[in-house]
Every structure is written in structure tokens, then in C-alpha cells.
Amino acid sequence: MKVTVVGAGAVGASCAEYIAIKNFASEVVILDIKEGFAEGKAMDLMQCASLNGFDTKITGVTNDYSQTANSDICVITSGIPRKPGMTREELIGINAGIVKNVSTSLLEHSPNMILIVVSNPMDTMTYLAHKATGMPKNRIIGMGGALDSARFKYRLAEALGAPISDVDGMVVGGHSDVGMVPLTSHATRNSIKVSEFLSEERLEQVAADTKVGGATLTKLLGTSAWYAPGAAVSGMVQAIACDTKKIFPCSTFLEGEYGLNDICIGVPVVLGKNGIEKIVDIPLSDAEKAHMQASAEGVTKTNGLLDL
Ligand SMILES: NC(=O)c1ccc[n+]([C@@H]2O[C@H](COP(=O)([O-])OP(=O)(O)OC[C@H]3O[C@@H](n4cnc5c(N)ncnc54)[C@H](O)[C@@H]3O)[C@@H](O)[C@H]2O)c1
Numbered sequence: 001m002k003v004t005v006v007g008a009g010a011v012g013a014s015c016a017e018y019i020a021i022k023n024f025a026s027e028v029v030i031l032d033i034k035e036g037f038a039e040g041k042a043m044d045l046m047q048c049a050s051l052n053g054f055d056t057k058i059t060g061v062t063n064d065y066s067q068t069a070n071s072d073i074c075v076i077t078s079g080i081p082r083k084p085g086m087t088r089e090e091l092i093g094i095n096a097g098i099v100k101n102v103s104t105s106l107l108e109h110s111p112n113m114i115l116i117v118v119s120n121p122m123d124t125m126t127y128l129a130h131k132a133t134g135m136p137k138n139r140i141i142g143m144g145g146a147l148d149s150a151r152f153k154y155r156l157a158e159a160l161g162a163p164i165s166d167v168d169g170m171v172v173g174g175h176s177d178v179g180m181v182p183l184t185s186h187a188t189r190n191s192i193k194v195s196e197f198l199s200e201e202r203l204e205q206v207a208a209d210t211k212v213g214g215a216t217l218t219k220l221l222g223t224s225a226w227y228a229p230g231a232a233v234s235g236m237v238q239a240i241a242c243d244t245k246k247i248f249p250c251s252t253f254l255e256g257e258y259g260l261n262d263i264c265i266g267v268p269v270v271l272g273k274n275g276i277e278k279i280v281d282i283p284l285s286d287a288e289k290a291h292m293q294a295s296a297e298g299v300t301k302t303n304g305l306l307d308l
């Protein structure tokens with residue numbers, strides 16, 4: 001199993017590290033445009049191998065796509081992150097050109113790859129990769145919901161005073177400060193609905209804190225987060241590589257599901273060796289349906305800024 005990660009920055013390196021530590025891939029190639037940067041990150045990570053007990057071979061390359069040839073899974077993390085006070089959508093001007101270029105270069109050398117898009121604004125970048133490469137929709141997957149759901153579970157556990165392992169919950173919709181749809185009505189603590197433990201007001205606060213999860217960290221860190229994003233990507237890569245059929249909320253091209261068309265947005269999907277193996281249609285409450293519709297309108301507006 002060969003995995004390529006484009007972008008050796010904060011998220012790309014974190015993702016490569018988690019993939020290596022989980023020890024399911026034979027090879028990880030990290031590619032960056034900055035001379036020597038990916039080579040340095042790869043060498044540093046390889047020097048963790050004996051300490052952390054993994055056999056994955058990690059190599060770094062400067063913009064040489066021939067080294068990514070025949071990758072099974074490719075991850076795009078290249079592009080600029082936001083600074084405090086910015087929205088993800090403001091990154092489109094620079095990141096669209098990068099994602100278009102990177103996705104087509106990857107496809108030239110790995111025609112059968114499954115592509116995971118991380119760069120922001122992620123739903124629009126996933127849509128762009130779809131249009132730029134013409135790849136089948138099951139092989140282009142945007143990462144956002146897996147991270148947002150991890151943040152939702154963190155906030156729920158905090159409010160419940162419960163261990164995170166006791167909590168389950170999912171966030172669908174667009175990966176943006178306003179577009180996320182935390183599915184509070186489906187969230188549980190050890191199969192008991194969280195509404196049995198928390199007031200409506202407290203649950204609204206949990207949802208609000210979840211939606212600004214990325215912005216909160218960006219304010220604290222001065223740039224956007226990387227540990228949980230890297231862990232979220234590595235979980236998705238593992239599900240595909242090991243054909244686990246686990247369900248993750250992912251951004252995927254919709255053709256009528258959830259009443260939406262010609263858009264990539266977060267919905268629950270089954271991940272396996274073919275990428276997105278099934279889009280899972282779950283019943284939403286009226287309020288969740290309305291949030292999903294508004295979220296889709298926001299993503300469509302951002303998609304309209306693309307030069308396709
Ligand atoms: N979808 C999500 O949930 C999620 C989570 C975290 C970050 N992000 C996004 O991921 C992106 C990366 O974030 P980061 O914190 O790692 O940024 P970073 O600045 O640390 O790393 C980005 C890397 O991309 C490289 N790069 C730029 N153009 C390139 C190109 N054409 N080819 C190859 N490499 C190129 C840069 O040299 C840099 O090393 C940002 O757009 C950020 O908003 C998304």
C-alpha cells in the first residue's frame with residue numbers, strides 16, 4: 001500500500017506521522033514544492049521508526065511527481081492555512097490554483113488513486129478536484145466531517161463530564177464556521193440520547209462551540225490546527241487501505257442524495273477499498289434539514305468563485 005501526501009507542512013506531516021505509527025502502509029511519499037522541506041520532514045519521521053516501532057518507509061521529494069507513481073491513496077494538504085480572523089473561504093484565491101495543479105499531476109502518475117482533499121475551503125476544493133480530474137466520484141473524498149465530529153465528541157464529553165469513549169456523534173454539512181451541521185438529535189452517551197442528560201441550551205452551546213472549533217484553535221495557535229486534522233485523515237486512509245467499511249462523514253459529490261445536486265458536501269459514507277462505497281441517507285430533523293440546505297447554499301456560492 002503506497003500513500004502520497006502532498007504538502008509537508010503542519011497537516012501533511014502530522015498525517016504522515018499517524019499513518020506510519022499505525023503501521024498499515026508499506027510506503028508513504030511526502031511531496032512539497034519548497035526545496036528540501038519534504039526530504040527533511042521524511043528523514044525526521046524515519047528517525048522515529050525505531051522509537052515508535054513502525055516499518056513504513058517514508059520518503060520526501062521536492063515537486064517530483066514521478067516518485068508518487070502508482071500510489072493507491074493520495075492526500076492533498078498543500079496550500080495556505082488561515083490566520084486568526086479569516087474564514088476558510090478567503091483561502092480560495094491561492095488554494096484553488098494549487099489544488100487544481102496538484103490533483104491533475106497526481107492523476108498523471110497514479111491513474112487508479114483514491115484522492116483525499118484536505119486543503120481549504122475543503123468542500124469547494126473537493127468539487128474542484130472532481131471537475132479538474134474527471135475521476136469517478138467514489139474516488140474523490142473531502143476530509144472535514146471526521147475532524148468536526150471529533151470536535152463535537154470532545155465538546156459533548158466536556159459538557160457531559162463523561163469520557164470521550166462513551167460519546168458518539170456526527171457533524172455533516174459544509175466544513176465552514178457557519179455551514180457545519182452537528183447532528184445533536186443523533187448524538188448518544190453509551191446509546192442513550194444526550195438530550196437525556198443535557199438541556200437544550202447546553203446542547204446549543206456544544207453545537208456552537210463545535211462549529212467554531214477550527215477558528216478557536218486558529219486564534220490560539222496563530223495558524224490552523226494540525227494534530228486532529230492529521231489524525232482524521234489517517235483514520236480515513238486506514239479505513240480505505242484496510243477495507244474496514246467504517247462510516248465517516250465525508251465531503252462527496254451528491255446526485256440527489258439529501259435533496260442536493262452538483263455539490264460536494266459532508267454526509268455519512270462507508271469507506272472501503274473502493275473509496276466511498278455507499279452514501280448513507282439518514283433521516284434528519286426539520287431543523288437539521290433546513291441547516292443542511294443553508295449549508296449547501298453557502299458551499300454553492302463559494303463554488304461559484306471557481307474558474308472551471
Ligand atoms: N479539511 C480540514 O479539516 C483541514 C484541517 C486543517 C487544515 N486544513 C487546510 O490544509 C491546508 C494546509 O494546512 P497546513 O497547516 O498544513 O499549512 P502549512 O503552511 O503548514 O503547509 C502547507 C504546505 O503546502 C506546501 N505547498 C504549497 N503549494 C504547494 C504546491 N503547489 N505543491 C506542493 N506543496 C505545496 C507548502 O510549501 C507548505 O509546506 C490549508 O489549506 C488548511 O486550511 C484543512
Ligand SMILES: O=C(O)C[C@H](O)C(=O)O
Pocket residue numbers: 081082088120147175213214215217218224225229
Ligand atoms: O480551521 C481551519 O482553517 C483549518 C481546518 O479547517 C480546521 O477545521 O481545523
